[in-house]
Amino acid sequence: xxxxGVPTVIRGTGSYAPSRVLRNEDLTGIVDTTxxxxxxxxxxxxxxxxxxxxxxxxxxxxxxxxxxxxxxLGPEDIDAVIVxxxxxxxxxxxxxxxxxxxxxxxxxxxxxxVDAACSGFVYGLESxxxxxxxxxxxxxxxxxxxxxxxxxxxxxxxxxxxxFGDGAGAIVLTRGEEGPGGHIxxxxxxxxxxxxxxxxxxxxxxxxxxxxxxxxGRQHFLKMNGREVFKLAVRAMVASAERVLEEAGVSPQDLVxxxxxxxNIRIIESVAQYLKLPLTLFPNNVHxxxxxxxxxxxxxxxxxxxxxxxxxxxxxxxxxxxxxLTWGSTLLHWEPLS
Ligand code: ACO
Numbered sequence: 001x002x003x004x005g006v007p008t009v010i011r012g013t014g015s016y017a018p019s020r021v022l023r024n025e026d027l028t029g030i031v032d033t034t035x036x037x038x039x040x041x042x043x044x045x046x047x048x049x050x051x052x053x054x055x056x057x058x059x060x061x062x063x064x065x066x067x068x069x070x071x072x073l074g075p076e077d078i079d080a081v082i083v084x085x086x087x088x089x090x091x092x093x094x095x096x097x098x099x100x101x102x103x104x105x106x107x108x109x110x111x112x113x114v115d116a117a118c119s120g121f122v123y124g125l126e127s128x129x130x131x132x133x134x135x136x137x138x139x140x141x142x143x144x145x146x147x148x149x150x151x152x153x154x155x156x157x158x159x160x161x162x163x164f165g166d167g168a169g170a171i172v173l174t175r176g177e178e179g180p181g182g183h184i185x186x187x188x189x190x191x192x193x194x195x196x197x198x199x200x201x202x203x204x205x206x207x208x209x210x211x212x213x214x215x216x217g218r219q220h221f222l223k224m225n226g227r228e229v230f231k232l233a234v235r236a237m238v239a240s241a242e243r244v245l246e247e248a249g250v251s252p253q254d255l256v257x258x259x260x261x262x263x264n265i266r267i268i269e270s271v272a273q274y275l276k277l278p279l280t281l282f283p284n285n286v287h288x289x290x291x292x293x294x295x296x297x298x299x300x301x302x303x304x305x306x307x308x309x310x311x312x313x314x315x316x317x318x319x320x321x322x323x324x325l326t327w328g329s330t331l332l333h334w335e336p337l338s
Pocket of ligand 1: 032037041118119199226228263264293321
Protein backbone atom coordinates (compact mmCIF):
# COMPACT_ATOMS: atom_id res chain seq x y z
CA UNK A 1 0.00 0.00 0.00
CA UNK A 2 1.51 3.37 -1.09
CA UNK A 3 1.19 6.16 1.41
CA UNK A 4 2.89 9.44 0.54
CA GLY A 5 4.00 11.50 3.58
CA VAL A 6 1.86 11.90 6.69
CA PRO A 7 -1.11 9.48 6.89
CA THR A 8 -4.47 11.23 6.81
CA VAL A 9 -8.02 9.94 7.09
CA ILE A 10 -11.44 11.22 6.04
CA ARG A 11 -13.34 10.55 9.24
CA GLY A 12 -16.62 12.35 8.61
CA THR A 13 -18.72 13.46 5.64
CA GLY A 14 -21.84 15.60 5.27
CA SER A 15 -23.95 17.22 2.58
CA TYR A 16 -26.77 19.65 2.08
CA ALA A 17 -29.07 20.57 -0.78
CA PRO A 18 -31.55 23.45 -0.77
CA SER A 19 -35.19 22.42 -0.51
CA ARG A 20 -36.50 23.91 -3.77
CA VAL A 21 -36.66 21.26 -6.51
CA LEU A 22 -36.62 22.39 -10.15
CA ARG A 23 -37.76 19.50 -12.37
CA ASN A 24 -37.08 19.19 -16.10
CA GLU A 25 -40.80 19.78 -16.70
CA ASP A 26 -40.48 23.13 -14.91
CA LEU A 27 -37.64 24.13 -17.25
CA THR A 28 -39.80 23.62 -20.32
CA GLY A 29 -41.65 26.77 -19.27
CA ILE A 30 -38.38 28.75 -19.09
CA VAL A 31 -36.41 27.68 -22.22
CA ASP A 32 -37.12 25.70 -25.39
CA THR A 33 -36.31 22.22 -24.08
CA THR A 34 -37.94 18.91 -23.18
CA UNK A 35 -37.65 16.43 -20.34
CA UNK A 36 -36.77 13.79 -22.94
CA UNK A 37 -33.84 15.84 -24.35
CA UNK A 38 -32.40 16.53 -20.92
CA UNK A 39 -32.78 12.94 -19.65
CA UNK A 40 -31.38 11.25 -22.75
CA UNK A 41 -28.42 13.68 -23.15
CA UNK A 42 -27.51 14.02 -19.48
CA UNK A 43 -29.46 11.70 -17.14
CA UNK A 44 -30.60 14.76 -15.14
CA UNK A 45 -34.25 14.76 -14.00
CA UNK A 46 -34.22 17.53 -11.41
CA UNK A 47 -31.87 19.86 -9.56
CA UNK A 48 -32.02 21.96 -6.37
CA UNK A 49 -32.13 25.74 -6.46
CA UNK A 50 -31.11 27.87 -3.48
CA UNK A 51 -33.42 30.59 -2.19
CA UNK A 52 -32.69 34.16 -3.20
CA UNK A 53 -31.32 34.99 0.25
CA UNK A 54 -29.31 31.74 0.52
CA UNK A 55 -25.65 32.17 -0.55
CA UNK A 56 -22.92 29.56 -1.03
CA UNK A 57 -21.75 29.90 2.60
CA UNK A 58 -25.31 29.13 3.78
CA UNK A 59 -25.20 25.85 1.84
CA UNK A 60 -21.70 25.07 3.12
CA UNK A 61 -22.59 25.41 6.81
CA UNK A 62 -25.14 22.56 7.21
CA UNK A 63 -22.93 20.23 5.11
CA UNK A 64 -19.94 21.07 7.32
CA UNK A 65 -21.96 20.58 10.52
CA UNK A 66 -23.04 17.12 9.35
CA UNK A 67 -19.42 16.13 8.56
CA UNK A 68 -18.20 17.39 11.95
CA UNK A 69 -21.00 15.52 13.69
CA UNK A 70 -20.12 12.26 11.92
CA UNK A 71 -16.47 12.81 12.89
CA UNK A 72 -17.51 13.50 16.51
CA LEU A 73 -15.85 16.93 16.44
CA GLY A 74 -16.95 20.36 17.59
CA PRO A 75 -16.04 23.81 16.21
CA GLU A 76 -13.10 24.09 18.63
CA ASP A 77 -11.49 20.95 17.14
CA ILE A 78 -11.12 22.33 13.59
CA ASP A 79 -7.64 23.68 12.81
CA ALA A 80 -8.19 24.98 9.25
CA VAL A 81 -11.09 25.41 6.84
CA ILE A 82 -10.98 25.25 3.05
CA VAL A 83 -13.98 25.98 0.82
CA UNK A 84 -13.89 24.83 -2.81
CA UNK A 85 -16.20 26.92 -4.97
CA UNK A 86 -16.49 28.87 -8.19
CA UNK A 87 -19.54 30.71 -6.85
CA UNK A 88 -18.18 32.42 -3.70
CA UNK A 89 -20.57 34.67 -1.79
CA UNK A 90 -18.48 37.56 -3.16
CA UNK A 91 -15.05 37.98 -4.79
CA UNK A 92 -13.56 38.66 -1.36
CA UNK A 93 -13.35 37.95 1.51
CA UNK A 94 -13.14 34.21 0.87
CA UNK A 95 -16.22 32.08 1.52
CA UNK A 96 -14.01 30.04 3.88
CA UNK A 97 -13.67 33.09 6.18
CA UNK A 98 -17.46 33.52 6.17
CA UNK A 99 -17.94 29.82 6.95
CA UNK A 100 -15.39 30.04 9.77
CA UNK A 101 -17.47 32.76 11.37
CA UNK A 102 -20.88 31.14 10.71
CA UNK A 103 -19.73 27.83 12.22
CA UNK A 104 -18.05 29.52 15.21
CA UNK A 105 -14.68 27.93 14.39
CA UNK A 106 -11.71 29.25 16.39
CA UNK A 107 -10.60 32.76 15.38
CA UNK A 108 -7.04 32.62 14.10
CA UNK A 109 -7.18 29.36 12.16
CA UNK A 110 -6.32 29.50 8.43
CA UNK A 111 -9.30 29.82 6.08
CA UNK A 112 -9.09 30.00 2.30
CA UNK A 113 -10.95 29.13 -0.90
CA VAL A 114 -9.82 26.82 -3.69
CA ASP A 115 -11.16 27.51 -7.19
CA ALA A 116 -10.59 24.62 -9.56
CA ALA A 117 -14.22 24.59 -10.75
CA CYS A 118 -15.70 21.07 -10.82
CA SER A 119 -12.30 19.60 -9.84
CA GLY A 120 -12.23 21.89 -6.80
CA PHE A 121 -12.92 19.24 -4.20
CA VAL A 122 -10.11 16.95 -5.37
CA TYR A 123 -7.74 19.94 -5.48
CA GLY A 124 -8.96 20.94 -2.01
CA LEU A 125 -8.33 17.46 -0.67
CA GLU A 126 -4.69 17.64 -1.76
CA SER A 127 -4.41 21.16 -0.23
CA UNK A 128 -5.86 19.85 3.04
CA UNK A 129 -3.46 16.93 3.02
CA UNK A 130 -0.62 19.39 2.34
CA UNK A 131 -1.55 21.44 5.45
CA UNK A 132 -1.65 18.31 7.61
CA UNK A 133 1.74 17.22 6.25
CA UNK A 134 3.23 20.70 6.72
CA UNK A 135 2.80 21.05 10.44
CA UNK A 136 1.65 19.30 13.60
CA UNK A 137 -0.31 22.52 14.33
CA UNK A 138 -3.00 21.04 12.12
CA UNK A 139 -4.86 17.95 13.19
CA UNK A 140 -8.37 18.33 11.71
CA UNK A 141 -9.06 20.19 8.46
CA UNK A 142 -12.63 20.95 7.39
CA UNK A 143 -12.99 20.78 3.60
CA UNK A 144 -16.22 21.93 1.94
CA UNK A 145 -17.33 21.96 -1.70
CA UNK A 146 -20.28 24.34 -2.07
CA UNK A 147 -21.93 26.04 -5.02
CA UNK A 148 -24.83 28.31 -5.84
CA UNK A 149 -24.52 27.85 -9.60
CA UNK A 150 -28.09 29.07 -10.15
CA UNK A 151 -26.71 32.57 -9.46
CA UNK A 152 -24.43 32.52 -12.53
CA UNK A 153 -26.63 30.59 -14.99
CA UNK A 154 -28.09 32.31 -18.03
CA UNK A 155 -31.74 31.29 -17.76
CA UNK A 156 -32.21 32.14 -21.45
CA UNK A 157 -29.48 29.70 -22.60
CA UNK A 158 -30.91 26.19 -22.87
CA UNK A 159 -27.50 24.67 -23.59
CA UNK A 160 -26.28 25.43 -20.05
CA UNK A 161 -29.13 26.29 -17.66
CA UNK A 162 -30.58 22.76 -17.71
CA UNK A 163 -27.29 21.19 -16.61
CA PHE A 164 -26.45 22.71 -13.24
CA GLY A 165 -27.78 22.92 -9.68
CA ASP A 166 -26.94 24.09 -6.15
CA GLY A 167 -25.64 22.10 -3.18
CA ALA A 168 -22.77 21.37 -0.80
CA GLY A 169 -20.70 18.49 0.52
CA ALA A 170 -18.06 18.41 3.24
CA ILE A 171 -15.50 16.19 4.91
CA VAL A 172 -13.21 16.32 7.92
CA LEU A 173 -9.66 15.19 7.17
CA THR A 174 -7.57 14.19 10.19
CA ARG A 175 -3.83 13.52 10.48
CA GLY A 176 -2.20 10.31 11.61
CA GLU A 177 -5.19 8.15 12.50
CA GLU A 178 -5.78 4.43 12.12
CA GLY A 179 -9.30 3.07 11.84
CA PRO A 180 -12.41 3.64 9.71
CA GLY A 181 -12.68 6.26 6.99
CA GLY A 182 -10.86 7.12 3.77
CA HIS A 183 -7.07 6.94 3.93
CA ILE A 184 -5.42 8.89 1.11
CA UNK A 185 -3.06 6.68 -0.89
CA UNK A 186 -2.22 8.81 -3.94
CA UNK A 187 -3.40 11.86 -5.87
CA UNK A 188 -3.17 13.04 -9.47
CA UNK A 189 -3.97 16.66 -10.38
CA UNK A 190 -3.71 18.41 -13.74
CA UNK A 191 -4.68 21.45 -15.79
CA UNK A 192 -4.83 22.77 -19.35
CA UNK A 193 -5.17 26.56 -19.45
CA UNK A 194 -4.95 26.59 -23.25
CA UNK A 195 -8.56 25.40 -23.23
CA UNK A 196 -9.70 27.89 -20.58
CA UNK A 197 -12.28 29.37 -22.97
CA UNK A 198 -14.31 26.17 -23.17
CA UNK A 199 -16.04 26.81 -19.81
CA UNK A 200 -15.85 30.27 -18.34
CA UNK A 201 -17.64 33.34 -17.04
CA UNK A 202 -16.16 36.24 -19.01
CA UNK A 203 -17.03 39.25 -16.82
CA UNK A 204 -16.92 40.28 -13.17
CA UNK A 205 -13.16 39.93 -12.73
CA UNK A 206 -10.28 42.27 -13.61
CA UNK A 207 -10.34 41.43 -17.35
CA UNK A 208 -13.92 42.60 -17.87
CA UNK A 209 -15.14 44.48 -14.79
CA UNK A 210 -18.87 44.88 -14.35
CA UNK A 211 -20.25 47.63 -16.59
CA UNK A 212 -23.54 48.38 -18.36
CA UNK A 213 -21.88 46.93 -21.48
CA UNK A 214 -20.93 43.63 -19.76
CA UNK A 215 -24.45 43.31 -18.33
CA UNK A 216 -26.03 43.99 -21.71
CA GLY A 217 -23.78 41.33 -23.30
CA ARG A 218 -24.85 38.75 -20.67
CA GLN A 219 -21.16 38.31 -19.82
CA HIS A 220 -21.79 37.58 -16.12
CA PHE A 221 -23.07 34.08 -16.85
CA LEU A 222 -21.44 30.68 -17.27
CA LYS A 223 -20.60 29.87 -20.91
CA MET A 224 -19.70 26.38 -22.07
CA ASN A 225 -18.88 24.53 -25.27
CA GLY A 226 -20.51 21.31 -24.04
CA ARG A 227 -19.61 19.07 -26.97
CA GLU A 228 -15.85 19.78 -26.74
CA VAL A 229 -15.88 19.60 -22.94
CA PHE A 230 -17.58 16.20 -23.08
CA LYS A 231 -14.77 14.63 -25.14
CA LEU A 232 -11.99 16.21 -23.08
CA ALA A 233 -13.70 15.29 -19.80
CA VAL A 234 -13.85 11.59 -20.62
CA ARG A 235 -10.23 11.48 -21.84
CA ALA A 236 -8.85 13.45 -18.89
CA MET A 237 -10.79 11.53 -16.23
CA VAL A 238 -9.75 8.15 -17.60
CA ALA A 239 -6.09 9.17 -17.97
CA SER A 240 -6.01 10.67 -14.46
CA ALA A 241 -7.62 7.55 -12.96
CA GLU A 242 -5.10 5.33 -14.74
CA ARG A 243 -2.14 7.44 -13.53
CA VAL A 244 -3.19 7.40 -9.88
CA LEU A 245 -3.94 3.67 -9.94
CA GLU A 246 -0.58 2.94 -11.54
CA GLU A 247 1.22 5.13 -9.00
CA ALA A 248 -0.35 3.17 -6.16
CA GLY A 249 0.04 -0.22 -7.86
CA VAL A 250 -3.74 -0.83 -7.70
CA SER A 251 -5.62 -2.53 -10.54
CA PRO A 252 -8.98 -1.00 -11.63
CA GLN A 253 -10.57 -4.39 -10.98
CA ASP A 254 -9.62 -4.11 -7.27
CA LEU A 255 -11.67 -0.93 -6.76
CA VAL A 256 -14.65 -1.18 -4.41
CA UNK A 257 -16.14 2.06 -5.76
CA UNK A 258 -15.59 5.17 -7.86
CA UNK A 259 -17.13 8.53 -7.04
CA UNK A 260 -17.01 10.53 -10.27
CA UNK A 261 -17.87 14.17 -10.84
CA UNK A 262 -21.63 14.21 -11.49
CA UNK A 263 -21.89 16.26 -14.69
CA ASN A 264 -23.59 13.89 -17.08
CA ILE A 265 -24.48 10.18 -16.80
CA ARG A 266 -23.08 9.64 -20.32
CA ILE A 267 -19.66 10.87 -19.18
CA ILE A 268 -19.81 8.46 -16.23
CA GLU A 269 -20.85 5.60 -18.55
CA SER A 270 -17.99 6.37 -20.95
CA VAL A 271 -15.44 6.48 -18.10
CA ALA A 272 -16.75 3.11 -16.83
CA GLN A 273 -16.46 1.67 -20.35
CA TYR A 274 -12.87 2.87 -20.87
CA LEU A 275 -11.82 1.54 -17.45
CA LYS A 276 -13.66 -1.73 -18.24
CA LEU A 277 -15.65 -1.50 -15.02
CA PRO A 278 -19.38 -2.07 -14.35
CA LEU A 279 -21.52 1.04 -13.86
CA THR A 280 -22.66 -0.43 -10.52
CA LEU A 281 -19.27 0.57 -9.07
CA PHE A 282 -20.11 4.26 -9.71
CA PRO A 283 -22.65 5.61 -7.20
CA ASN A 284 -24.37 8.54 -8.88
CA ASN A 285 -26.99 11.14 -8.06
CA VAL A 286 -26.80 13.30 -11.20
CA HIS A 287 -30.52 12.63 -11.84
CA UNK A 288 -31.37 14.41 -8.57
CA UNK A 289 -28.95 17.33 -8.49
CA UNK A 290 -27.46 17.95 -11.95
CA UNK A 291 -23.92 19.27 -12.01
CA UNK A 292 -23.11 20.95 -8.68
CA UNK A 293 -19.46 21.59 -9.65
CA UNK A 294 -17.15 21.54 -6.60
CA UNK A 295 -19.99 20.16 -4.46
CA UNK A 296 -20.65 17.21 -6.72
CA UNK A 297 -18.00 14.71 -5.56
CA UNK A 298 -18.46 15.27 -1.78
CA UNK A 299 -22.27 15.31 -2.15
CA UNK A 300 -22.23 11.97 -4.03
CA UNK A 301 -19.63 10.58 -1.60
CA UNK A 302 -21.68 11.48 1.48
CA UNK A 303 -24.94 10.16 0.01
CA UNK A 304 -23.27 6.88 -0.99
CA UNK A 305 -21.86 6.42 2.53
CA UNK A 306 -25.17 7.23 4.24
CA UNK A 307 -27.07 4.92 1.85
CA UNK A 308 -24.72 2.04 2.72
CA UNK A 309 -23.39 1.84 -0.85
CA UNK A 310 -19.75 1.85 0.29
CA UNK A 311 -19.91 -1.06 2.70
CA UNK A 312 -16.87 -2.96 1.34
CA UNK A 313 -13.35 -2.08 2.48
CA UNK A 314 -10.76 -1.56 -0.27
CA UNK A 315 -9.46 0.99 -2.80
CA UNK A 316 -11.93 3.78 -3.61
CA UNK A 317 -11.40 6.41 -6.29
CA UNK A 318 -12.67 10.00 -6.50
CA UNK A 319 -12.38 11.54 -10.02
CA UNK A 320 -13.25 15.04 -11.21
CA UNK A 321 -13.01 17.30 -14.25
CA UNK A 322 -13.92 20.94 -14.75
CA UNK A 323 -13.26 24.44 -16.01
CA UNK A 324 -9.68 25.56 -16.23
CA LEU A 325 -9.49 23.04 -17.66
CA THR A 326 -8.70 21.04 -14.54
CA TRP A 327 -8.90 17.41 -13.52
CA GLY A 328 -7.88 15.21 -10.63
CA SER A 329 -8.17 11.84 -8.93
CA THR A 330 -7.70 10.79 -5.33
CA LEU A 331 -7.22 7.14 -4.48
CA LEU A 332 -8.33 6.20 -0.98
CA HIS A 333 -8.06 3.04 1.04
CA TRP A 334 -11.62 2.84 2.29
CA GLU A 335 -12.67 1.37 5.64
CA PRO A 336 -16.46 1.81 5.97
CA LEU A 337 -17.57 4.47 8.47
CA SER A 338 -20.29 2.92 10.61
N1 ACO B 1 -32.91 21.23 -25.02
C1 ACO B 1 -33.11 20.89 -26.29
N2 ACO B 1 -32.13 20.99 -27.23
C2 ACO B 1 -30.93 21.46 -26.82
C3 ACO B 1 -30.67 21.83 -25.49
C4 ACO B 1 -31.73 21.71 -24.57
N3 ACO B 1 -31.59 22.02 -23.28
N4 ACO B 1 -29.39 22.24 -25.39
C5 ACO B 1 -28.85 22.13 -26.62
N5 ACO B 1 -29.78 21.65 -27.49
C6 ACO B 1 -29.63 21.36 -28.91
C7 ACO B 1 -28.47 22.09 -29.53
O1 ACO B 1 -28.88 23.37 -29.93
C8 ACO B 1 -28.14 21.18 -30.70
O2 ACO B 1 -29.04 21.48 -31.76
P1 ACO B 1 -28.52 21.51 -33.28
O3 ACO B 1 -28.01 20.12 -33.54
O4 ACO B 1 -29.75 21.89 -34.03
O5 ACO B 1 -27.41 22.53 -33.29
C9 ACO B 1 -28.48 19.80 -30.22
O6 ACO B 1 -29.32 19.98 -29.07
C10 ACO B 1 -27.29 18.93 -29.84
O7 ACO B 1 -26.39 19.68 -29.05
P2 ACO B 1 -25.00 19.05 -28.57
O8 ACO B 1 -24.20 20.11 -27.94
O9 ACO B 1 -24.39 18.24 -29.67
O10 ACO B 1 -25.52 17.98 -27.47
P3 ACO B 1 -24.65 16.91 -26.71
O11 ACO B 1 -25.14 15.57 -27.03
O12 ACO B 1 -23.18 17.18 -26.84
O13 ACO B 1 -25.06 17.22 -25.19
C11 ACO B 1 -24.23 18.39 -23.26
C12 ACO B 1 -24.81 18.51 -24.68
C13 ACO B 1 -25.26 17.73 -22.38
C14 ACO B 1 -23.92 19.79 -22.77
C15 ACO B 1 -22.94 17.55 -23.28
O14 ACO B 1 -22.12 17.98 -24.33
C16 ACO B 1 -22.17 17.58 -21.98
O15 ACO B 1 -22.58 17.06 -20.97
N6 ACO B 1 -20.96 18.17 -21.97
C17 ACO B 1 -20.07 18.13 -20.81
C18 ACO B 1 -20.40 19.15 -19.77
C19 ACO B 1 -19.47 18.96 -18.58
O16 ACO B 1 -19.07 17.86 -18.27
N7 ACO B 1 -19.07 19.97 -17.88
C20 ACO B 1 -18.13 19.68 -16.76
C21 ACO B 1 -17.49 20.78 -16.29
S1 ACO B 1 -18.56 22.11 -15.90
C22 ACO B 1 -17.65 23.18 -14.86
O17 ACO B 1 -16.50 23.01 -14.60
C23 ACO B 1 -18.38 24.36 -14.33
